[in-house]
Amino acid sequence: MLEKLCAGENPCWTNSVLEKLYAGENLCWRNSVLEKLRVGGTPCWRNFVLQKLCAGETACWRMFVLEKLRAGETPCLRNSVLEKLRVGETSCLRNTVLDKLRVGETP
Numbered sequence: 001m002l003e004k005l006c007a008g009e010n011p012c013w014t015n016s017v018l019e020k021l022y023a024g025e026n027l028c029w030r031n032s033v034l035e036k037l038r039v040g041g042t043p044c045w046r047n048f049v050l051q052k053l054c055a056g057e058t059a060c061w062r063m064f065v066l067e068k069l070r071a072g073e074t075p076c077l078r079n080s081v082l083e084k085l086r087v088g089e090t091s092c093l094r095n096t097v098l099d100k101l102r103v104g105e106t107p
């Protein structure tokens with residue numbers, strides 16, 4: 001399933017999955033996805049998620065991910081995000097993260 005999401009074989013379904021993840025309709029699967037991201041098991045899907053976050057296509061899910069990052073629940077994803085920010089690959093995500101930091105939403 002994650003591989004299909006990564007490959008972009010079903011983009012509209014991908015958005016549906018992200019929305020369901022955010023809404024908490026699939027909590028155990030959401031945890032599974034985050035665990036995969038954390039352990040680096042799906043690097044291409046991680047990149048896909050970062051692209052989605054950057055493009056602002058999943059604003060509410062972005063909030064959820066930032067909250068997870070803040071809580072330290074996804075250290076490997078956090079490292080990946082920081083690395084992406086460092087090399088400037090996700091400038092709009094960088095702006096989002098910096099803005100969150102600025103307003104104190106992600107202490």
